[in-house]
Amino acid sequence: MSLVLRNLQRAVPIRRVPLRKRMEIVRSTLGVQKFDLGIICVDNKSIQHINRVYREKNIPTDVLSFPFHENIKAGELPQPDFQDDYNLGDIFLGVEYIFQQCKGDEDYYDILTVTATHGLCHLLGFTHSTEAEWQKVGAILQVLQHRGCNALCTRCPRNQGCLSCPCSQMYQKEKQVLEELSRRTGTSLQPLSRGLF
Numbered sequence: 001m002s003l004v005l006r007n008l009q010r011a012v013p014i015r016r017v018p019l020r021k022r023m024e025i026v027r028s029t030l031g032v033q034k035f036d037l038g039i040i041c042v043d044n045k046s047i048q049h050i051n052r053v054y055r056e057k058n059i060p061t062d063v064l065s066f067p068f069h070e071n072i073k074a075g076e077l078p079q080p081d082f083q084d085d086y087n088l089g090d091i092f093l094g095v096e097y098i099f100q101q102c103k104g105d106e107d108y109y110d111i112l113t114v115t116a117t118h119g120l121c122h123l124l125g126f127t128h129s130t131e132a133e134w135q136k137v138g139a140i141l142q143v144l145q146h147r148g149c150n151a152l153c154t155r156c157p158r159n160q161g162c163l164s165c166p167c168s169q170m171y172q173k174e175k176q177v178l179e180e181l182s183r184r185t186g187t188s189l190q191p192l193s194r195g196l197f
Helices: 016-030 044-055 095-101 108-123 131-146 166-185
Strands: 003-007 036-042 063-067 087-094
Touching (some): 016 166, 036 044, 036 095, 087 095
Parallel strands (some): 036 087
């Protein structure tokens, strides 16, 4: 099915071809190429409006995801009954916000790809319910790693259940997909949550 990539802003120049190529690889890696997906690039004003309306946060952000299918469990693909239901949903990228957050040595298109991948993981049921939860899990895993525990390894005898939490599952899925994308494109992409784990 199709990947629709729309640029509805003029604040930051966007070359859609590099992002499209990378996201096609991400879709293939996740096994969702038979589903429609919309990626919409917007400016700070638009993403702030959407964030205010849907999340009651009156600030710009990097990505907002709107799934077509509700209540998907992380790691499970939708099982549509009708052809029209082969749709994952829409990802809104706050490209102006993302551009402003990029550090000098970061490639803007790498960050766009990572952010879009994060949004796609949300469409597939991977979550971090709140920012506080996201930060808490990162802190727990840092403590465990500091103690010599590989908190990302399911075989670790000292693991205290961190791998079953939604944040860790999201990180693992992003990491897996971005490693495959990096292998195919010669880049070195890291999940948005890389500083927490």
